[in-house]
Amino acid sequence: MIDLQSFRDDTRQWLEENCPTSMRTPVTDTKAVCWGGRNGTFQSVEQKQWMERMGARGWTAPMWPKEYGGGGLSKTEAKVLREELERINARSPLDSFGVWMIGPALLAFGSEELKQQHLPPIVRGEIRWCQGYSEPNSGSDLAALQSKAVDMGDHYKVNGQKVWTSYGDQADWMFCLVRTDPDAKKQSGISLVLFDMETPGVTPKPIKLISGSSPFCETFLEDVRVEKNQVVGEVNQGWTIAKYLLTHEREMIGGFGLADAGAQNLWEVAVGALGLEEGRLSNSFLRQDVTRWEIDAAAFALTAERVTDQAKVGQGVGATSAMLKYYGTELNKRRYEVMMKLQGTEAMGWEGTASQDGWLPKTWLRTKGNSIEGGTSEVQLNIIAKNILGLG
């Protein structure tokens, strides 16, 4: 039995010595988020130090095995680490699709060679990954994807076009769904392959969104060489891994409905915006909007907690990630609709210091994508109806 208290003491001491003071303040803008990568830009020396120190210790992926650079922590130790990080308000040392998505998929399905090659650089924040899933003609109908990988004997040649590649222009490697068997039925014949974004023929182009930002790219693939050992799992069995990854993604996006740690309650935002008259928000309609949201948000947060607790004891219906994704994203959209109303005409400012460069309307517009990306709300409802309710 490992002594948790001594682990906690050691962790606390290490964090005390290694977490720079400036990394113990809330993240206020997107530049403060650290993504790492070959071309990673850092807001400060401390930000880089924090990522590197945590990465060297494996604590950017605390529960991955040590042999692949991870922290090798047990569930309870990882919880202690999380608590100690929260205690000092430490920023996330690394945000990473590698840690969140392709890493877990490699651990579950990848060959030893792929794990050795890809996992350690992910942990250290050296390689930034992006996801090649959707295509212009396969959005919700993902399995209809047409990007082709032709067997050239010692390698594959990939041609096609991906879209909604998150940060494709800043990523180093892509995990990508391609069709390896053109004659097989839809879901069969798909493989998950990995390639470097600097491979000739890979061209990411940013897409400008209504929010003004460009977090996504369309990525053109023209005669891209992919080595044979870069297929994750079995050839033509990629759909299973794709579904596994989609579940991960759903859970991640569903979490958007949960208030960020340290974020203000909506009612506090309302009080700040409208003020109180005799202890109440003066606008009774907005007071009701805020209250309905707060009640649903509390119920949703408790549900996320309950689903986790149920899973721990082997109860529950499974497939609840579809519900959490659906409800969480719709809730987040509602939150920002109310936030806009709370600022009245002041909410419309798009540039300039008064509006913080349009922070609110830009964030509000970005939330509209929450119920589309990672499977639309309608797709989630389909999954619930079929997999949970048994409606065919």
Next chain:
Amino acid sequence: MALVLSDEQQMLKESAQGFFTEFAPISEMRKLRDLDEDYSTGLWQQMVAMGWAAILVPEAYGGLGFGHVGMGQIVEQSGRKLTASPLFSTAILGASMIQAAGTEGQKSSLLSAIANGDLTTALAVDESAFHAPEQIAMKAERTSQGYCLNGVKRHVVCGHVAETLIVAARTAGCAGDRQGISLFLVDAGSAGVTVERVPTVDSRSIANISFVDVELASDAVLGEPGLGYSALASTLDIGNAHLAAELLGIASESFDCTLQYLKERKQFGVLIGSFQALQHRAAHWWSEIELCKSVVLKSLQALDEGDPNAPALISISKAKLCEIAELSTNEAIQMHGGVGMTDEYDIGLYIKRARPVQALFGDFSYHGHRFANMAGY
């Protein structure tokens, strides 16, 4: 505490499920309706024999002290079968009120009587159509022997069948004050007490009770005179947590029955459950019920743990369940189509029970407002 049932709570839930399915199917509710009876005393005795009247009574007073999560499982299952009984008025409200406010002597005599099924009680609080416990105006004047009650209480659950009424009245202050509210134990047969039975939409009845110069001895006060509000408030919170559990039973059963119907009913040559228009509504409805399960369980746990946040959690729970009970009972009828409107099908009975449960001790608007007040906006 993890948001799951313990093994013991799970066992109680399953036992309640089996009990109501076997002894209290909807056909029993229809029989009582035809006989114009409020509840089946035989069934209530069976429930007492199961120990359910004793669940909230501490072991020191002859009860089981099993807690609110356990009781909530029984209430939820009884909600599924629309079962009327004194469980709510007596084993929940009566037991909680006496425990919260009573003197040692009152607790030892009354709580064991409740646990044994020898006493039924009714809580008389509201005086208008809208729940407002601080607005109690009914007067209890000090007399040489004790107190004299004058006033009217409305919508008293089990008020026409209970032997003992627990009446909240004012010995000081005026409507709006929290101070000055006293709780009285009143024999339902006392001179000056007139009970008017009012049949309600759910084929049950409630009582409007008038008190005219009702003379009470000094020891009729439950606990300390003038200090009844906090015990009343905590009992009403407990009541609302369990009303939410009953609404969860109503919403869940409406959903389950409707889902079954979607898999049986054919139109245009196919099962109507194959239509995406209905699938998406069913999936949304299911999601909402999942949220309801979480808030109901959390608020019951909060009561068992003495969580200071319990009042806010209970208002969240009652408010959410009012909304989703409304959604559920409307969707249930609509998706059943024409037969949903018939008295022959059970599904239409659920909307008739849901609304009185929603309204009792405050509906969505009351609890939304209360939540906002507690938060400070």
